[in-house]
Amino acid sequence: MSEPVVLVRDLKVAYPLAKGYALSGVSFEARRGEFVLVVGPTGSGKTTLLLTLAGAIPSLIPARVEGLVKVAGRSPAEEGLAGLAGTVGVVFQDPESQYVMPTVIEEAYFPGENLALPPSEVERRARRALELVGLEEYSDRRVETLSTGLKQRLAIASALVLDPEVLLLDEPTAHIDMRTAREIYGILGELKREGKTVVVVEHRVELAEELADKVVYIRGDGTSRVYPSIRDLVGEVGAERLAAEGVWIPPEYAPCARGSRIAGGPGGDLDVEVEGLTVRFGPITALSDVSLEAGRGELVAVLGPNGSGKTTLLKALAGLVRRYSGRVSVAGGPPHPSKVAFVAQVPELQFTERTVAEELASALRSQGLRGGEALRRARELLEARGLGELSDAVVYELSQGEKRLVSFLEMELLERRVYLLDEPTFGLDMKYSALVAAEIGGLVKRGKTVVLVTHDSWLLFLLNPRVYGLSKGRVVFEGDLRELLARRGLWGELGFLPPRYALKLLEEHGPEEAVSEYSARLRCLHEGLGA
């Protein structure tokens, strides 16, 4: 009866220099208090959709918009992003790029101050928003000292200050561990109950599944289809096809279960040995008395919440930490950058060249190959991997998944013995995450020693490695995945929470079954994951 709060009809969006449309006919609507989950492969335009709903396109980001878009009765394309402030709140995936002010409370004052509200009103709204997300006690803290999860909560609070009718979130938990992610969805659930209309793009579908009133599936060609639930979506399109496109499908929807495992057996002599490692940066102790070992050809995972010291540990293994106490031995000697292949969390940080072929060639050149020869070999390699068409693409124009693959390939070309992987599935959709998992499997098969840092619990299930749990710089757990599953008490401080289906299997059948059944179903969805 009443007009929908969000109305989208046949929306088409085209970017200036791109060929074709980013969105080519999206339609859906949402009433007050509805929770809309948007899914689709990466690059399908989900972010474009949110940016258009917010009014950022075309006012901030030039693009051609056709079709009808109305949010709370207003037109985002006409009013623009700032114009809709107060009606629409936006939250993105990277909390680091969303805050501006030095302290929490000032960040909460920011929106009210911008709209020139009276100071008492600004104060009132700020405190209310912080209460809503549970950050009141952090009011006077400097934002940079907060953990990533808390920073994201602050981003949500800040978007809520002006009491918007509609909340748009683009992968809000991408940088956050599972446990904190659940807490954030708890907050979103509250907001839904208060009558806010929420539109979320989320890869970890299981987090939003219960809250969602409808699912908008945006296909690779930029068109859309609306389903009442994920189950309906899977039922109609098919789990395997969705998985092949890169859409995250909870494995319980997989129609089969495929056995075999990625064997990361305990190798021979120790390739990586850490004993009593303590690293301090000024007053902060990043690592405290950490001990770890990995045999030749073994896969070891390091788990822990943000700020627990995982990246510092990897850097120490790479010989990039200058001052430390304790013993670190890599490939039989002191750690040094030339002994390891380190895949960065942010691929752009390791790129030095312009095109993909040149980038791989630079890795080959450091092996001693000369310019022209290196380039030729690089092209051959890309062809052999079926990535020939990427050869002359500029690395900065690749999708996130493609960038990650290139960074992987580049490191593999260095022919090092020890691999350090820093959140390799970070920011990737299912298809590329599966490719990365397959790459890791390949490394292990070739006898490389791999130390993997991840907060993606599904990856752990798939690879079934030995696990070290870090919390606040200390090792609080050491054992394999089954043992971790049996020790629920530790999950909190490790920021660990098994995926919903795995949890169910754990409770019904125990750790052994949980690991094998869960990964078997995952393998069904992605053939490449089978050994």
Added chain:
Amino acid sequence: MAGGGRKLTTVELTLTAVLSALVGAVFLFWSNVVWDLAQLTLGLLYTPVIYGVWFIGATLPAYIIRKPGVALLGEFLAAVFELAYGSQFASTVLLYGLMQGLMSELALAATGYRRWGWAAMAAAGAAPALWAAPADALLYGIVEPLTGEQRLVFWSLYFVSGALIAGVLVKALVDYVARNSSILDAFAVGREVKGIAR
């Protein structure tokens, strides 16, 4: 629609600010390490050959964005960074940032913000020396031990260094990036290099 006209968009403002953080970091390194090294190795007379680096806060964002106010803002924000991260010359760094940015801004305003060739950029890069050279002499007394002739050489190096480093080098670098990738497509330099209508 976005990006046309003379008014700075929010993205252009934040890009200037983010670049100024980067430039400010370079300034700190340049002030604390390179300046002293240059004095010792090149001798005072030729030290200003490195001075141009301190003007890139103005020319780098201005060349990318090509709108009024960017040069001034960029150089000033880089000075704010230096202040916050502890330059020994914190009290004067803000003034220098403001005035150097202003000089560059005036040089660009003289071309109506329309000419972005080598000569215009060299002028924009050299203009801040109009402040830096006299200010260093007046406030820091840096030319006291030099003879009249030497002072001329000394001061002219400010301008030459500015023109080459903050003008020519910056243009070459930005042109390279704009031409060979889509990173700067959303800004004026990308549009010009790739021939896109506004």
Added chain:
Amino acid sequence: MRALERELRELNPSVKLLAVLAGVLHAALLSSAAVLLAHLLTAAALVALGRVRVRRVFALGALATLAGYTWVNFALFVANLGLAPGEALARVLLLDARIAAIILYSAFFAGTTDPAALASSLSLQLKVPYVYAFMSFVTLRSAPIVLGDLENMVAFRRVKGYASWRRPHRYLLSLSMPLLYLSVRRAALLAIAMESRGFGKLPHRTYVRPTKVRKRDWAFAGLYGAAIALATAASLFR
């Protein structure tokens, strides 16, 4: 003493900045021993009263700069201008005093000013449009990220064995593309985050914690002005 420290720290940044600049200009123009001594003492007093904690790195840097200038100037005065060592020393000391005063004033200013307060003061007191003044927050906010990125980039280049000293221009070029890419991306995200919360929508905004010009600022300006006047008088009656 604590109260005095607090007062100094809560001075309006614009007032402090203008006072310090006036002092520096005064020291430069009337470069006599008396004036310079007065400035040195005043600046030192301000640093001490404000209980400025100077980081060791910067103290060392400042001393290195002073030492460098002293040596270079002395050598040049003698060898270049042909001055007698005694006279050269006198002039060098005067220059040193000037630079030391500037450094001390800087330490006072930087050590007692909150950059956030400076940004607010720029728009409130110096009437800079707030959209420009607030970019200071963005710059300061981006600083640790940019520095972290740079550090990581250098680290990964070491892992890859990307030679730096052999072709420095290639190395710099290899840094510039990713740095520009990351800067543009961050700038776009920040702009969206800020505008979606009303930044730039209205020409004026509310300040919940505004910086004001209070009695203490007038008192400070008055006292400082008097000190400068006294020093000037003292140097004239020499």
